[in-house]
Amino acid sequence: MTNTVVTYGYWEELEAVPSLGHYSMSLDAHHLVQFWRRCSLSSNFWSRYMALWVPTPPAPGHLRREAMEHLLSYLLNELFENCAKFSGGPFQRINYAAWIQAEGMVFELTNQIVPAAQAPFATLIEELLTSDLDELYFQRLEASAESNASGSGLGYLTLMKDYGIRFGFRFSPLTSESITVGVQAHVALKEL
Amino acid sequence: MTIAHIQGEEYTIEYEPSSHTVAFRGTVRLQSSDEYAPITELLQTAHSEANTTGQLTLDFRQLQFLNSSGISMISKFVISGRKQDRVPLRVMGNQEIYWQQKSLANLQKLWPKVVIEIL
Ligand SMILES: Nc1ncnc2c1ncn2[C@@H]1O[C@H](COP(=O)(O)OP(=O)(O)OP(=O)(O)O)[C@@H](O)[C@H]1O
Ligand SMILES: [Mg+2]
DSSP: OOOOOEEEESOOOGGGSOOSEEEEEEEEHHHHHHTTHHHHHHHHHHHHHHHTTSOSSOSTTBOOHHHHHHHHHHHHHHHHHHHHHHOOSSOOEEEEEEEEOSSEEEEEEEEEEOGGGHHHHHHHHHHHHHSOHHHHHHHHHHHHHHHOOSOOOOHHHHHHHTTOOEEEEEEEEEETTEEEEEEEEEEESBOO | OOOOEEEOSSEEEEEETTTTEEEEEEEEOOSSHHHHHHHHHHHHHHHHHSOTTSOEEEEEEEEEEEOHHHHHHHHHHHHHHHHHTOSOEEEEEOTTSHHHHHHTHHHHHHOTTEEEEEO
């Protein structure tokens, strides 16, 4: 086990950054798995809530409120689903946090994994952050069509490639049996 | 008889053999590729029943949400269609539904014979 915190990609210390509003919620991963629609329900609630920060009409060049609501719902559903699917080890807590800033919104979801799951996830993250996204996207799909593998691995890719969302990832050791995974999604108010 | 209808809690998927159309409605955010298997099966049935001189239509105009696992399922279906190269595919989308604006064009990149109509 390592005792160090490792960070990848676009990670911000949000407590230190001025924000117009901050929200949070805490959930149990088992409960999302138990009723899968809770992922969708939570994402729809927060997407509608957060999209109200976008004025109508929006500032020039910014996404319209309905488009933002849609985008956030897709994004948050992917993030809640990942927390539900990939939580492991003795702790099953999921934390949702959101910040509204002048130029964008930031969402941070945390869940726990077993230490052995860190390295494969980190490899995947490095691939996501260094590859040509278009190439990786089609390569993944062709490969999974061949292999009939179960996991599709398109979540972060679609969010980065099609929506221009920037991601940060953080692994923080919690105990010898548990590591906290933080995923930050940075959404610009500007239409990309 | 072929299964022509899948009814979920928040969605319906309907296959209309006479027009060779599969229409998706609602929110499709299933948990795993296993849960997507019946939908793939329905699509494959529709594909095998389409005339080689005609086309198969996927109608997404009332599909509000699809998660990435669902996008993967549809994409794999397009790839299998390309490999068989038996029937061209037409995809109908809705300009008002943001994910379709953003992601439907990817299907055409998988197979240039996919015609996308976003209304
Ligand atoms: N919150 C998380 N905790 C632990 N591992 C994660 C987490 N999020 C993602 N991963 C790992 O990263 C991989 C890629 O995630 P991604 O969301 O892109 O694809 P997926 O969930 O496998 O499939 P899809 O999202 O297309 O249904 C996952 O398969 C998983 O191994
Ligand atoms: Mg995922």
